[in-house]
Amino acid sequence: DQQVKQNSPSLSVQEGRISILNCDYTNSMFDYFLWYKKYPAEGPTFLISISSIKDKNEDGRFTVFLNKSAKHLSLHIVPSQPGDSAVYFCAASAVNTNAGKSTFGDGTTLTVKP
Amino acid sequence: DAGVIQSPRHEVTEMGQEVTLRCKPISGHDYLFWYRQTMMRGLELLIYFNNNVPIDDSGMPEDRFSAKMPNASFSTLKIQPSEPRDSAVYFCASSQQGWGTEAFFGQGTRLTVV
Numbered sequence: 104d105q106q107v108k109q110n111s112p113s114l115s116v117q118e119g120r121i122s123i124l125n126c127d128y129t130n131s132m133f134d135y136f137l138w139y140k141k142y143p144a145e146g147p148t149f150l151i152s153i154s155s156i157k158d159k160n161e162d163g164r165f166t167v168f169l170n171k172s173a174k175h176l177s178l179h180i181v182p183s184q185p186g187d188s189a190v191y192f193c194a195a196s197a198v199n200t201n202a203g204k205s206t207f208g209d210g211t212t213l214t215v216k217p
Numbered sequence: 218d219a220g221v222i223q224s225p226r227h228e229v230t231e232m233g234q235e236v237t238l239r240c241k242p243i244s245g246h247d248y249l250f251w252y253r254q255t256m257m258r259g260l261e262l263l264i265y266f267n268n269n270v271p272i273d274d275s276g277m278p279e280d281r282f283s284a285k286m287p288n289a290s291f292s293t294l295k296i297q298p299s300e301p302r303d304s305a306v307y308f309c310a311s312s313q314q315g316w317g318t319e320a321f322f323g324q325g326t327r328l329t330v331v
Contacts, residue, residue, distance in 0.1 A: 137319060146221070146308050146322030147260075192260060205320075209259040 106130045107195050109208035117216050122180040124211050126193030129174065133195040133206075138167060138178050141190045141210070150191070151178070183215045223309050223323035230330055235297040238326045240309030241290055250320060251284055251294050252308040260308075266292065299330045 108127045116122045126136075134155040139147035153160040153167045153176065160167050166179045180187055190212050196205035222241040230236050242249045251263040264274040269286045277284070281300070286292040296303055306327050310320040 139322075144324070146310070146324050148322065149319035152319065205262065207260040207262075 105209075106133075107193055107206045107208040109191075109193055109211045111211050112209070113212045113214070115214045115216065116183050118185055119182045122178075122183045122187065122213055122215065124178040124180075124191050124193075124213065126176050126178075126208055127174060128176075128195050130195070130197065130206075131174070132197040135196050135198045136167070136169060136176050137194045137196075137205075138165075139192040139194060139207075140187075141192060147192055180213075183213075185215045185217050188213055188215050221309055221311055221321050221323035223307075223326050225326060226324065228326060228328045230299055230328070232300055232330055233298045234330075235295065236299045236303075236328060236330075238294040238307050238309075238328070240292045240294070240323060242292070242309070242311030243321055244290065246311035246313050246321070248312045248314070248320075249286060249292050250310040250312075251292070252310065252322075253305045254308065254325075255305045263294070296328075299328075301330045304329050 106129050137152040138150040140150045141147040151162050151165050151167050153169050155171060158169050164180055167176060169176045190210045192210045193208040194205055221243055224239045228236060247268050250265040252260055253263055254260045261276055263276045264284045265272055266286045269289055282296055284294045306325045308322050308325045310322040312318050312320040
């Protein structure tokens with residue numbers, strides 16, 4: 104049972120436009136969510152996170168939105184840049200209840216075209 | 218700090234041989250994680266340690282896999298005997314506070330078992 108799902112394996116956008124990456128989860132005990140970015144031949148690097156007590160967190164060009172009722176979160180990148188081309192992983196964990204391990208989605212490959 | 222250091226970066230071995238992957242976490246991080254990434258299963262947690270003690274090894278695929286953390290600055294993941302289906306990229310990561318906080322990943326070890 105995959106508790107964190109990224110249903111779009113790939114996404115292609117034009118430079119300067121918005122990139123929206125989506126993530127769905129099934130475990131209602133998850134209360135902390137993170138996005139990681141991964142370049143080829145490197146390990147994932149942390150990008151941005153959000154606690155379940157919030158519905159939005161912003162860091163520069165990156166904004167994460169959380170919809171708890173829909174068990175859905177999204178990462179918005181505005182404006183998109185060619186250097187953003189990478190694989191993006193969504194991860195979720197149950198920090199307060201310790202009821203579940205941090206679980207990663209399968210990733211979405213973002214390609215930003217110049 | 219140089220970040221999480223993994224060695225070797227690449228390992229090619231014959232089926233049946235013992236393989237040892239090494240990891241040096243970031244100094245001061247109390248949590249250490251071993252992940253495996255494959256095309257079929259994505260990024261999956263194998264085991265994690267807190268203060269050098271294994272906490273959850275339920276992700277370890279079978280008894281051929283073992284992990285140790287003899288001190289705060291070193292961990293090993295051993296596969297004995299190795300099989301072709303063990304071929305994957307193995308990541309080590311560390312974090313200060315475990316779940317819900319960002320984890321810092323090493324560059325990974327690409328293991329090929331022929």
